[in-house]
Amino acid sequence: MRLVEGLTGIEEPRPADLAGRTLDCPCGRRHQVPIEALVTDPGGVQEVGPFLARKGHRRVWLIADERTFAAGGSQAEASCREAGVVVKKTILPGEPMPHADKEALGRLAFDLEPEALPLIAVGSGTVSDLARFLAYRTGTFFVTVPTAPSMDGYTSSVAAMLVDGVRITFPAAPPRAIFADPDIYSRAPRELIAAGYAEMLGKLTALADWRLSAVLNGEYHCPLAEELVTDAARPILEDPGSPAVLMEGLLWVGLAMLMVGTSRPASGSEHHVAHYWEMRALWEGREPYGHGERVGIATVLIQHLYEELFDRHRDQLAELAARAQGSAHGTETQIRTWYGPVADGLLKEQSSWGSKAYGPRPLTAEGLEAAAQAVQPFRLSPDTALAFLARAGAPQHPYEIDVSPELVEITLQAAKEVRNRFTILHLLNELGLLEELSQVVAGNVATDRRPGEA
Ligand SMILES: [Zn+2]
Numbered sequence: 001m002r003l004v005e006g007l008t009g010i011e012e013p014r015p016a017d018l019a020g021r022t023l024d025c026p027c028g029r030r031h032q033v034p035i036e037a038l039v040t041d042p043g044g045v046q047e048v049g050p051f052l053a054r055k056g057h058r059r060v061w062l063i064a065d066e067r068t069f070a071a072g073g074s075q076a077e078a079s080c081r082e083a084g085v086v087v088k089k090t091i092l093p094g095e096p097m098p099h100a101d102k103e104a105l106g107r108l109a110f111d112l113e114p115e116a117l118p119l120i121a122v123g124s125g126t127v128s129d130l131a132r133f134l135a136y137r138t139g140t141f142f143v144t145v146p147t148a149p150s151m152d153g154y155t156s157s158v159a160a161m162l163v164d165g166v167r168i169t170f171p172a173a174p175p176r177a178i179f180a181d182p183d184i185y186s187r188a189p190r191e192l193i194a195a196g197y198a199e200m201l202g203k204l205t206a207l208a209d210w211r212l213s214a215v216l217n218g219e220y221h222c223p224l225a226e227e228l229v230t231d232a233a234r235p236i237l238e239d240p241g242s243p244a245v246l247m248e249g250l251l252w253v254g255l256a257m258l259m260v261g262t263s264r265p266a267s268g269s270e271h272h273v274a275h276y277w278e279m280r281a282l283w284e285g286r287e288p289y290g291h292g293e294r295v296g297i298a299t300v301l302i303q304h305l306y307e308e309l310f311d312r313h314r315d316q317l318a319e320l321a322a323r324a325q326g327s328a329h330g331t332e333t334q335i336r337t338w339y340g341p342v343a344d345g346l347l348k349e350q351s352s353w354g355s356k357a358y359g360p361r362p363l364t365a366e367g368l369e370a371a372a373q374a375v376q377p378f379r380l381s382p383d384t385a386l387a388f389l390a391r392a393g394a395p396q397h398p399y400e401i402d403v404s405p406e407l408v409e410i411t412l413q414a415a416k417e418v419r420n421r422f423t424i425l426h427l428l429n430e431l432g433l434l435e436e437l438s439q440v441v442a443g444n445v446a447t448d449r450r451p452g453e454a
């Protein structure tokens, strides 16, 4: 935390110390944290009511699902009641798990009042996205009570919504306050905590992809955001043992995203792969596995691709650069094959990007060598990544989330289409290596099929 200590003058800062701060960063930008309160102490949920009352609100709208309401909703409600704030609630069904989609939004729309009420989101990813979207669209604000250290989006300023099977991010605003009470989120189901650890593993490939693009494309890069994410992830990757350390780490990651205004510091190719699996499950009528679980397994595959390119092909970088001519993204025909029923939606989304090309080209041997060195601190052998997931109690292999080796091969080629954010997948496509290396990684996955399976 060397940079953030220097910029804030605070030794060993905690996320709460950054609330409301403005920092002049060596990246040349002035970063702001537009969150007024970031409570991380035990019993923090008691502060929800007093916070809203201080803001002059006498009536609020609490959103949760059945499970998250049981986990922390009644406590948030009680704290409002004691502070003289009337709570209106909408509790979505807990089973099947709700999504941030038109069904849930429609259900919530029935409870909208003419004069927008500030929202309390009690839950994790889905409930936060729904509240964030609604608060922004109705011109009010929301506060959040996280019920699981399962994801890094609590501070997020964008709402990730499912629109006709495609995950699309909409502009929104971060919560006005976060009440992360360890007495609540530490009691989250074991698999949600494991999902948070798996999510953390994905930070390394996200940071590697960011550096890759900074070196090869001249993309904006912020050393402060990188430091926050790195320092949040390291202790957790060494010892996945404390939900409180995990939650604090996830909040640091969220603050890094908030400061640079995009999810770039925390989300790269491993997320694109995870998004593809989610979309595919939805259009095939299966319930997708959790976000963190998908990210963890995807991270192992992406680390394997890094190893293939920068270890096994290291002495061929000059030759590869000379041959490179491919585009970063696939053709419309390929996209239609990979995305089936959601291809039209994705192509429409892609047409809103403007250009699908990245940074100055052609790629050079020097550029690739510099990239290889720049990503080195974030490299992990696939075996080390697998061992971490095992220790964290998270699934490690694609078959555990119903992803076959054949689907791995398709995914590694298809996933780069979901965002206009340069990653190792785009680089491999430009180098003409993506198809071949997708087969290599899929072949490796095929050797660890489910025990007893042919
Ligand atoms: Zn994530």
Ligand SMILES: [Zn+2]
Binding pocket: 025, 026, 027, 028, 029, 031, 222, 223, 224, 225
């Ligand atoms: Zn910066």
